[in-house]
Amino acid sequence: MQSLRDVERDVARALLGEADGAVVASILGDGLSPAARLGVYRNHVFSTLTDALEATYPVVCRLVDPRFFAYAVDRYIRACPPAGPCLFEYGESLPEFLAAFPPCRHLQYLPDVARLEWAINRALHAEDAEPLDPTRLRGLSPDGAARLALRLHPSASFLESRWPVDRVWRANQPGADPDAVVDLDAGGVRLEVRRLGDDVVFRSLAAATYAFRSALAAGGDLERAVEAAQAAGPEFDLTQTLRELLDDGLVVGSSAPRSRVGA
Amino acid sequence: MTEAEGRVRTSAGIGLRSPHVAEVMATRPAVAFLEVHAENYMGGGPALAALDRLRHDYPLSLHGVGLSLGGADALDARHLTRFKRLVDRVEPELVSEHLAWSVAEGAYFNHLLPLPYDEASLDVVCSRVVRVQEALGRAILLENPSRYLRFAHSPIPEPEFLGELARRTGCGLLLDVNNVYVSCRNFDEDPEAYLDALGVSGIGEIHLAGHAENEADGRRILIDDHGSRVADPVWRLYARALERFGPVPTLVEWDTNLPELAVLLDEAAKARHLLEAAGRRERDAVTA
Numbered sequence: 001m002q003s004l005r006d007v008e009r010d011v012a013r014a015l016l017g018e019a020d021g022a023v024v025a026s027i028l029g030d031g032l033s034p035a036a037r038l039g040v041y042r043n044h045v046f047s048t049l050t051d052a053l054e055a056t057y058p059v060v061c062r063l064v065d066p067r068f069f070a071y072a073v074d075r076y077i078r079a080c081p082p083a084g085p086c087l088f089e090y091g092e093s094l095p096e097f098l099a100a101f102p103p104c105r106h107l108q109y110l111p112d113v114a115r116l117e118w119a120i121n122r123a124l125h126a127e128d129a130e131p132l133d134p135t136r137l138r139g140l141s142p143d144g145a146a147r148l149a150l151r152l153h154p155s156a157s158f159l160e161s162r163w164p165v166d167r168v169w170r171a172n173q174p175g176a177d178p179d180a181v182v183d184l185d186a187g188g189v190r191l192e193v194r195r196l197g198d199d200v201v202f203r204s205l206a207a208a209t210y211a212f213r214s215a216l217a218a219g220g221d222l223e224r225a226v227e228a229a230q231a232a233g234p235e236f237d238l239t240q241t242l243r244e245l246l247d248d249g250l251v252v253g254s255s256a257p258r259s260r261v262g263a
Numbered sequence: 264m265t266e267a268e269g270r271v272r273t274s275a276g277i278g279l280r281s282p283h284v285a286e287v288m289a290t291r292p293a294v295a296f297l298e299v300h301a302e303n304y305m306g307g308g309p310a311l312a313a314l315d316r317l318r319h320d321y322p323l324s325l326h327g328v329g330l331s332l333g334g335a336d337a338l339d340a341r342h343l344t345r346f347k348r349l350v351d352r353v354e355p356e357l358v359s360e361h362l363a364w365s366v367a368e369g370a371y372f373n374h375l376l377p378l379p380y381d382e383a384s385l386d387v388v389c390s391r392v393v394r395v396q397e398a399l400g401r402a403i404l405l406e407n408p409s410r411y412l413r414f415a416h417s418p419i420p421e422p423e424f425l426g427e428l429a430r431r432t433g434c435g436l437l438l439d440v441n442n443v444y445v446s447c448r449n450f451d452e453d454p455e456a457y458l459d460a461l462g463v464s465g466i467g468e469i470h471l472a473g474h475a476e477n478e479a480d481g482r483r484i485l486i487d488d489h490g491s492r493v494a495d496p497v498w499r500l501y502a503r504a505l506e507r508f509g510p511v512p513t514l515v516e517w518d519t520n521l522p523e524l525a526v527l528l529d530e531a532a533k534a535r536h537l538l539e540a541a542g543r544r545e546r547d548a549v550t551a
Contacts, residue, residue, distance in 0.1 A: 085328070
C-alpha cells in the first residue's frame with residue numbers, strides 16, 4: 001500500500017504531464033480510465049492557471065493571440081508551476097520563459113512588454129506602506145547621509161527597455177485606437193511603475209533620475225545611487241532629486257548608517 | 264453571541280469576487296455575510312482596502328483554498344503566517360478550508376485535489392487542522408470536496424472521515440451541498456444517504472453553487488464549476504439538509520461565467536427563503 005506522500009506525488013506528476021495518468025495505479029477507473037479521471041483535475045488546474053496568467057498578462061495575450069498564449073503558458077505551467085498558493089504571485093518568470101521560447105523568439109520586444117505587465121501586477125498587489133516623514137531625514141551629517149539606505153515603496157519597480165514598451169502597452173488597452181501603429185524603432189524607455197492611491201501608474205524617467213531611483217530600489221545606499229546617477233547624466237542635482245523622491249511619497253523607510261566600530 | 268454572528272447564523276450570504284466589489288461597495292446589498300478567498304487578500308492595495316471597509320458593514324467569512332490540509336508535504340509556514348495575519352486583521356466570523364491537498368514536491372496546483380481516506384491520512388489531516396487552529400487561536404470549518412475519482416484504497420467513507428476529523432480536532436464542517444450532489448452522482452451514490460451519514464451537529468456553514476454536466480467517453484460526469492445557477496436537485500438536497508441540520512448560514516458561490524450581481528443576490532434570496540422556512544419549522548417544533 002502506498003503512503004499518502006507517494007499517492008500525492010504520483011498524482012502531481014501525472015497532472016504536470018511528467019507521467020501518464022494510467023501509471024497512477026492507486027486510482028479506480030469507475031467506468032473510465034484513471035487517466036481520464038485525472039484529466040478532469042488537469043483541465044481544471046490548467047484552466048485556472050491559464051486564466052490567472054491571462055489576467056496578469058493581457059497585453060502579451062493580445063499581442064500573440066489568445067490561442068498561442070494558451071499554448072505557450074501550457075508549456076510554462078509544466079516547466080514552472082506555481083511556488084505558492086496566491087495566484088496573483090504566479091508568473092514572475094514568464095518574461096524569461098518567453099524570451100527563451102523558440103516559437104516567439106522573433107518577437108524581441110515581447111519579454112519586455114511582459115516585464116512591464118508583471119511590474120504592473122506587482123504594484124497592484126504590493127504590501128501597503130506609509131510614506132516617510134521627510135523631517136526624519138533632517139540633521140544628518142554629509143557622511144551619514146552618504147551611507148543612508150532609503151527603502152522605496154514596495155509597489156515601486158523600475159524597468160529599462162530598448163523598445164517603446166509603454167507605447168505598445170497603451171496601444172493595446174481596451175478602447176485604444178485600433179489603427180494606431182507603434183514604431184518599434186522609436187527608441188527605448190526607462191520606466192517607473194508604482195501604485196498611486198488605488199491605481200497603478202507608470203511614467204518615463206530621465207536617465208539620471210532612473211539611475212538614482214533604481215539604484216535605491218536595488219538596495220544601494222545614497223552614495224551608490226548618486227554615483228549611478230552622475231554616471232548616467234551630468235545634469236544630476238542631488239538636493240532636487242531627493243526632494244522629488246520624497247514628494248512623490250516613494251520613500252517609506254530609511255536605515256540609519258551604522259556607526260563604524262573600531263578603526 | 265454578537266449581532267453579527269446572529270446575522271450569519273440565520274441567513275444567506277454571497278461569495279464576493281473582484282468584479283463585483285465596486286458594486287457591492289456602492290450599493291451595499293442586503294446579504295447576511297460576504298465570503299472571500301483568503302489567498303486573494305494576502306497582498307495590499309485596493310483589494311485589501313475594500314475588504315477593510317466592507318467588514319464594518321458585513322460579517323465576513325474567510326475561505327482558504329491553499330493550506331493543503333490533506334497534503335503529505337510539510338505545512339507551508341509562511342502561508343500559515345500570512346493567513347493568520349489576515350484573520351487578525353479582518354476578524355472574520357467564519358474561517359474555513361478544505362478536505363483536500365494542493366501542493367506536492369513544491370509545486371502548487373491552486374486546485375482542491377483528492378486524497379484517499381484511511382487511518383494514515385486521517386492522522387495527517389488531523390495534525391494539520393490542530394496546528395492551524397492553534398496558530399489562529401480558533402476553530403475552523405472544513406469543507407467536503409467535489410470528487411471526480413476514487414482511490415482503490417480508501418476504506419473510510421467521506422462523511423465518516425469528516426465526522427472523525429471533527430471529533431478529534433474540534434473543527435466544524437462546511438457542508439457544500441453541491442459538492443455532495445456532484446460527488447455522489449459521479450459515483451452512483453445516494454446524496455441523501457451522504458447527509459444521513461453526517462452527524463447532526465457541527466455543521467457551521469453550507470455552500471451552494473452551480474455545476475456543469477460534461478461527457479467523457481460516453482459517461483456523464485458532473486463538474487463543480489460554480490458557473491451557473493444552483494441546479495434544482497441541489498436546491499432539493501439543500502432543503503433536505505436544512506430539515507436534518509436546522510438553519511445553517513448559507514453561502515452562494517459563483518466563480519466562472521460570473522453573472523450580474525443581481526443574479527447572485529437572487530440566488531441568495533432563494534436560500535434565505537428556505538432558511539426562514541426551516542427556522543419557522545424549528546420554532547414551531549419548540550412551541551408545539
